[in-house]
Amino acid sequence: MKVGFLTGLAAAILGILSAAALLAPWILPGDPLAMVGRPLLLPFEDWVRPLGTDRLGRDVLAALVHGARVSLSVALAAALAATVVGSIIGTLAGYAGGWVDIVLMRLADAFRTVPNFVLALALVSVIGPSLSSFVLAIGLTAWTGPARLVRAEVLSLKARDFVDACRVLGMPGWQIALREVLPNAVGPAIALGAVTVASAILVETALSFLGLGDPNRASWGQMIAEGRSVLRSNWYLSAIPGLAVVAAALSVNILADALSDWLAPRRAEGAAE
Amino acid sequence: MSALVEIRDLTIRFDATQVVRSIDLTLGKGGVTALIGESGSGKSLTALALAGLLPNDAVVTGDISWPGRETAPKPGRDIGLIFQDPMSSLHPILTVGEQIAEVLAAHRGGRWQNYCAEAAALLEQVGITPGTEALTAYPHRFSGGMRQRVAIAMALAGDPGLLIADEPTTALDVRTQARIVELLKSIGQARSLTLLLITHDLAMAAQLAEQVVVLYAGQVMEAGPLQRLLHRPRHPYTAGLIATSLDLGRPRTLTLPEIPGGLPDPANLPPGCPFAPRCPKVSTLCRQVMPAWRGSIGDGVACHHAEAA
Amino acid sequence: MTPSFKNDLLGILLRRLAQAVPVLLIVAVGTFLLMEAAPGDAVDAYLAKSGGDAGLVAQLRADWGLNQHWTTRLLAYLAGVLTGDFGFSVAFNRPVADVILERAGNTLLLTLGANALALAIGIPLGIFGGKRPGSFKDRAVLSVTLLFYALPGFWVGLMLILAFAVKLAWLPLGGVETIASDLTGLARILDIARHLVLPTLSLCLLYLALYARMMRTGMVEVWRAPFIRTARAKGIAERRIIYRHVVRAALLPVVTLIGLQAGALLGGSVVIESVFAIPGLGRLAFEAVTQRDMPLLMGIVLANTLLVILATLVVDLAYRRLDPRIGQAA
Numbered sequence: 079m080k081v082g083f084l085t086g087l088a089a090a091i092l093g094i095l096s097a098a099a100l101l102a103p104w105i106l107p108g109d110p111l112a113m114v115g116r117p118l119l120l121p122f123e124d125w126v127r128p129l130g131t132d133r134l135g136r137d138v139l140a141a142l143v144h145g146a147r148v149s150l151s152v153a154l155a156a157a158l159a160a161t162v163v164g165s166i167i168g169t170l171a172g173y174a175g176g177w178v179d180i181v182l183m184r185l186a187d188a189f190r191t192v193p194n195f196v197l198a199l200a201l202v203s204v205i206g207p208s209l210s211s212f213v214l215a216i217g218l219t220a221w222t223g224p225a226r227l228v229r230a231e232v233l234s235l236k237a238r239d240f241v242d243a244c245r246v247l248g249m250p251g252w253q254i255a256l257r258e259v260l261p262n263a264v265g266p267a268i269a270l271g272a273v274t275v276a277s278a279i280l281v282e283t284a285l286s287f288l289g290l291g292d293p294n295r296a297s298w299g300q301m302i303a304e305g306r307s308v309l310r311s312n313w314y315l316s317a318i319p320g321l322a323v324v325a326a327a328l329s330v331n332i333l334a335d336a337l338s339d340w341l342a343p344r345r346a347e348g349a350a351e
Numbered sequence: 352m353s354a355l356v357e358i359r360d361l362t363i364r365f366d367a368t369q370v371v372r373s374i375d376l377t378l379g380k381g382g383v384t385a386l387i388g389e390s391g392s393g394k395s396l397t398a399l400a401l402a403g404l405l406p407n408d409a410v411v412t413g414d415i416s417w418p419g420r421e422t423a424p425k426p427g428r429d430i431g432l433i434f435q436d437p438m439s440s441l442h443p444i445l446t447v448g449e450q451i452a453e454v455l456a457a458h459r460g461g462r463w464q465n466y467c468a469e470a471a472a473l474l475e476q477v478g479i480t481p482g483t484e485a486l487t488a489y490p491h492r493f494s495g496g497m498r499q500r501v502a503i504a505m506a507l508a509g510d511p512g513l514l515i516a517d518e519p520t521t522a523l524d525v526r527t528q529a530r531i532v533e534l535l536k537s538i539g540q541a542r543s544l545t546l547l548l549i550t551h552d553l554a555m556a557a558q559l560a561e562q563v564v565v566l567y568a569g570q571v572m573e574a575g576p577l578q579r580l581l582h583r584p585r586h587p588y589t590a591g592l593i594a595t596s597l598d599l600g601r602p603r604t605l606t607l608p609e610i611p612g613g614l615p616d617p618a619n620l621p622p623g624c625p626f627a628p629r630c631p632k633v634s635t636l637c638r639q640v641m642p643a644w645r646g647s648i649g650d651g652v653a654c655h656h657a658e659a660a
Numbered sequence: 661m662t663p664s665f666k667n668d669l670l671g672i673l674l675r676r677l678a679q680a681v682p683v684l685l686i687v688a689v690g691t692f693l694l695m696e697a698a699p700g701d702a703v704d705a706y707l708a709k710s711g712g713d714a715g716l717v718a719q720l721r722a723d724w725g726l727n728q729h730w731t732t733r734l735l736a737y738l739a740g741v742l743t744g745d746f747g748f749s750v751a752f753n754r755p756v757a758d759v760i761l762e763r764a765g766n767t768l769l770l771t772l773g774a775n776a777l778a779l780a781i782g783i784p785l786g787i788f789g790g791k792r793p794g795s796f797k798d799r800a801v802l803s804v805t806l807l808f809y810a811l812p813g814f815w816v817g818l819m820l821i822l823a824f825a826v827k828l829a830w831l832p833l834g835g836v837e838t839i840a841s842d843l844t845g846l847a848r849i850l851d852i853a854r855h856l857v858l859p860t861l862s863l864c865l866l867y868l869a870l871y872a873r874m875m876r877t878g879m880v881e882v883w884r885a886p887f888i889r890t891a892r893a894k895g896i897a898e899r900r901i902i903y904r905h906v907v908r909a910a911l912l913p914v915v916t917l918i919g920l921q922a923g924a925l926l927g928g929s930v931v932i933e934s935v936f937a938i939p940g941l942g943r944l945a946f947e948a949v950t951q952r953d954m955p956l957l958m959g960i961v962l963a964n965t966l967l968v969i970l971a972t973l974v975v976d977l978a979y980r981r982l983d984p985r986i987g988q989a990a
Binding site: 402404425426427428431432434436439440441442443444445453454457458489491502505506508509 | 885886887889890891892893894895896897900904905908909912982983984985
């Protein structure tokens, strides 16, 4: 598999972020939200706090690294949940057809007409700030995409011979649907799932920015919001976490592109015979 | 008959696969030549090469010369092309009138709207009347046969000297096929066009062609005047094509005649004659040595076991 | 319009409305249940905000009708909606309809402006890349749009404020218009425009990338079509092929995509409105949630749903007009 320069770079960046996120408790131990130094220390002023401190004296680098933990894990979990749930629902709707299909698709329509962000906002607000509420909220806004894709694939797969063969063997419908058809139908949903990770990062950041996140955990959105009050003098406090978000989301997008290229290679342009 | 175009030693390659290998062909001015072959034989690519319309990743060697022309011919103006499926080869959301008039505008200048009257006249020439009404219609409103007529009108718009028709009737039903063939014949005669007909259908070609060139796996197997090829084919492949072409008035038999085997993979051609695996007259020589061309360009055969001329 | 076309229209209208009803119901009931499930209700939120006496709780609940069973309240609300009464917002102490209408204009101005800008830049950008897929220009377009996809709109907004409002002081820090300025006519319009430049820019980036990519992808698909080979065989100039043949055919799916964006028109600007302190529906929805103001939230959600249904209908009809293959008697 050819790996372009850009793809390699993206993988490297994402790798660094993920490693930092995973190893955070060890490389920068302690509570990232603890006040550890003089407030508004400039970056590179003190090598113990390479990126400085915010207006409450909290270590920016520590918060950044721990924030990576939150953003990446939430995004990954939410995208996974949305893809899995969406794929299952899409398979059921496509395979069962009839009123099951109609009901499920109306449900999907309802979820799609409601503005996504408002729904996520409402859910997080209602359930309470925690990582799992974020995952649930973002997942609930994202399941309709994979559901529709998988349903379309299933509809075309339903007519294939191997499905008839399973029926002849006496397999119950739901088993055919989930064990035989679904694995063949998920391809496009997986590609979408990768893209969903990136948008989940952005949604999580936005929700944290609005103050709906867990106040006991550092997160990039929260850092950006905090930096707002000193924007005039210490603008980097908002800029740096934002750049982290962009780097993460962009890397995921580049890798998602590479993934979908790999899953469905472009047909060679050949002259008509 | 003077030559309109001479193709010598044409080869076409995509990456490592050679799809057309060393074709020699001459089109006489005003004549009708049929390029016969199954799909995959390289016949369409040869035509595209003639018109200069091959895709960018095609590697072409050989010589295509146009004696009697000072500049290279331009598709649309000097060469008109008609393709196989008229539904997909016409633009779905432009009117028929615009699609014809834009050819006139492209080669004569100005806006296509200025050429509506001529476009209507062209439509009437191909049998769509009244032409002015058809101008504002969209292709999906027409039947297959009528769409192909539109395609012919588009090909004729630039007043070309050469008309290349690539499987013009394959997508049509039998009755419409006959009418389109009739149309091509009368148009060709009325305008003294040189016609290159590309098809797998020998019977259809027999209604139009004077010269026939038989292609297999990107090579010419046999060539010559139509009547001689039909009645005294020298290459076993030609004979097989005739036998399997039911419309040529052969006596009906209980079993359908067919040429056994399948088309070779151009990336994996065996040495020797490409038809050897399927040939009823095959010998060890055939499998090892490529037969040389016996005869002149446009009249000869490439077979170790060809009957003497 | 031919009679059959008119029947067609009616048929589409009725079908869409029939599809819309279950969706509206699901949305309404879903939102209601969500608010029900939330810890605390409007009274709690009100008392927390205003610091009132806890003894008032029972009184307020009775006054505001919150002591009834949820099914009663739901049915009462739905009945009200059917007669055009969208309820009373306890957080704002005014009828819901008034509150929404007041703020809807700001949001629509913002989101419609962002979409318009995104279309104006995005479509040509997509064509710029799509006219020669795989070329350097194309890859540049793909890279730039990929970057835009990764930019959080609110952070871009913040950075723009930093650059243009704080450091350079060319543009205002936020709000929709200068407060207490009493401007009218053209001066007022210009004032509002100045205020909306940065938020519109921040919001449009995502849509820009979306439209550009959709246009480009559409063109890539059309380049492969047989009728483009025909155009080349006719000797048509490359420029005309690009714009009259390819772009024209590729534009159709973009129209559908525009309609799909209608869903984000009202609610998609929540964070931007927050950053730029714009009194719009996005922030209103946020407040409705935190204040547990069910009628207000419902009002916004239902308005949005209706807008989406309307937009889908308009797009459907527009598509039928643009594509000559549909909606004409054979």
